[in-house]
Amino acid sequence: MIQKTVSGVIEATEGVKSNMTFMLGGFGLCGIPENSIAALVKKNIKGLTCISNNAGVDDFGLGLLLQQKQIKKMISSYVGENDEFERQMLSGELDVELIPQGTLAERCRAAQGGFPAFYTPAGYGTEVAEGKETREFNGKMYILEQAFKADFAFVKAWKGDEAGNLIFKGTARNFNPCMCGAAKITVAEVEELVPAGSLDPNHVHIPGIFVQRIFQGEKYEKRIEQRTVLKKE
């Protein structure tokens, strides 16, 4: 067994530098790598490019990095939940590339799987297609999108083992599996880290080969953005 365990978030985030490109898993605040983000906030790094579906909220998730102006550029599909983000974007302090959500997922997976680019119909005829190669297949138009290149991917899983194997839970899975192995170094934080041999190999969602560092997060707040509940009769 090849050991992927690191002592904690400090060791897991070793080597991050200013001006790097990071991938961060999560949809809204669901399934975000909370502990890794908290560690990045404490580091004196700036000029970051972050690939993440959303940008957190003002005081949680990637919003924390935005507050400190550590992010130079965001590549996301939807950023509606963050006032500071909108302010920095409209004032021009923050460079933002908005791309279709399926394209975002696939550009991660292309990087994971060694595809330089792929064709998708999403965004054809819109400003997303500007400057991109287009091509017709079977009477329909597609645009060429390229795989991402990133230095680190920070992902969050429910359970993991010392070999880096990961199991996700619920919709906290989202972009996390797509980002594993899509950057030079993938850092996985898990709610529960177990010895190798404890996970049934049949249940593993992401094999450890896609993960370089794994640690158990100290604590998880798992903040809910829109608590919608029904009253019991």
Add this chain to the structure above:
Amino acid sequence: MLDKNGIAKRIAKELQDGYFVNLGIGIPTLVANYIPQGIAVEFQSENGVLGMGPFPFDGEEDADVINAGKQTITTMPGASFFDSATSFNMIRGQHVDLTILGAMEVAENGDIANWKIPGKMVKGMGGAMDLVASAENIIVAMMHTNRSGASKLLKKCSLPLTGVQCVKKVITNMAVLEITEKGFKLLEVAPGVTKEDVQKATEGTLLIEGNVPEMILD
């Protein structure tokens, strides 16, 4: 004239047995409350769940189980979770039968704009561009006019596009309209709304052929 729930009720009549349906944020989300009796449909949410159920009871919510609007949800028997790339394979690969989404503007050729107001509102497209570029069957759910009373059914969209020539049907608080090669064809009017009212509220080409029936809601 219908309210938002009325629009959702009318759209629910478009659901057919065996449909996999993606509901957008806003009015489309309400459609799940009006599934016709005796048919089975499954709701897909692009953040990675098929077989979405109602909101959880107070105290039973799970931060790890949400919909694309970031609301806590439950799942139905037979539900599944998956990653974002798989989710968009369902959408791009046309495995989802019906997409219902909101819009700021729809043009008479089926163009749709719903993600950006330059210099003002920039929330992003989320999954909307993937959905409209791929789905065979797209219904737009929206109010017929905007807050200042201007028509949202136009000759040509003025806002940045989300997709081109993709919308098939529009259901508003005033009418059901089909996108045809010649423009918006008026199929039904809402209770209390006349053809003339719809004409006045529609900037794009409106085709009225013969008698236009009133929507049946219940």
